[in-house]
């Protein structure tokens with residue numbers, strides 16, 4: 192579904208991504224781990240071109256999205272993204288947050304968008320919050336709404352950038368549970384997280400990044416159980 196070839200990203204003179212190569216299959220759950228500053232967010236943001244790569248190529252469902260002629264908006268519709276800080280629209284209700292993009296971007300009729308919102312709110316366990324505003328919700332609830340909002344566009348892949356890092360500890364589980372359900376439903380997912388238990392349980396593949404490169408990747412058992420690279424070993428010894 193996604194093929195990243197020799198991806199480089201610089202900010203000015205700073206080389207942040209130094210040649211990332213990865214293939215992500217449909218239905219696969221790839222969990223990206225690594226120290227702060229290693230380029231995990233930049234990598235994720237390059238996948239949907241929130242950051243424009245300096246070099247390399249990204250193919251999505253067979254099309255080169257880094258080709259300047261490619262219509263990135265049509266591709267972004269197929270990629271849902273969830274951020275650390277929710278980014279809900281504060282002056283819209285929960286229901287409006289979810290229906291906005293489908294109605295405006297995809298011209299989904301209001302009634303149908305509402306039905307989609309109702310279904311998604313049930314999926315994330317917040318059917319009773321449709322008419323509330325974001326500031327009336329807890330952090331965990333806001334993040335579950337952010338996930339529902341992304342899903343309303345019926346994306347082919349979901350990108351998560353530390354979705355639980357801003358949450359109080361007691362709210363982490365409810366968000367991870369929603370993500371786990373999504374994974375079990377066959378959603379293709381790329382997840383940056385520091386939740387190692389979740390990574391091990393839900394990830395099909397673990398990718399360890401350091402210094403703008405993929406240093407090591409493998410199954411959860413391989414990477415967590417028997418890390419090969421000293422930098423992976425060092426990182427895991429600090430976080431496990």
Ligand code: ADP
Pocket residue numbers: 202205207225226227228229230231232233234
């Ligand atoms: P991670 O998500 O692994 O913590 P990031 O991808 O956020 O890492 O950042 C990697 C490095 O790139 C950091 O040193 C960060 O300061 C730098 N960086 C990220 N975005 C920008 C930007 N827009 N301009 C300049 N430097 C940036």
Ligand code: MG
Pocket residue numbers: 231232233352353
């Ligand atoms: Mg980050």
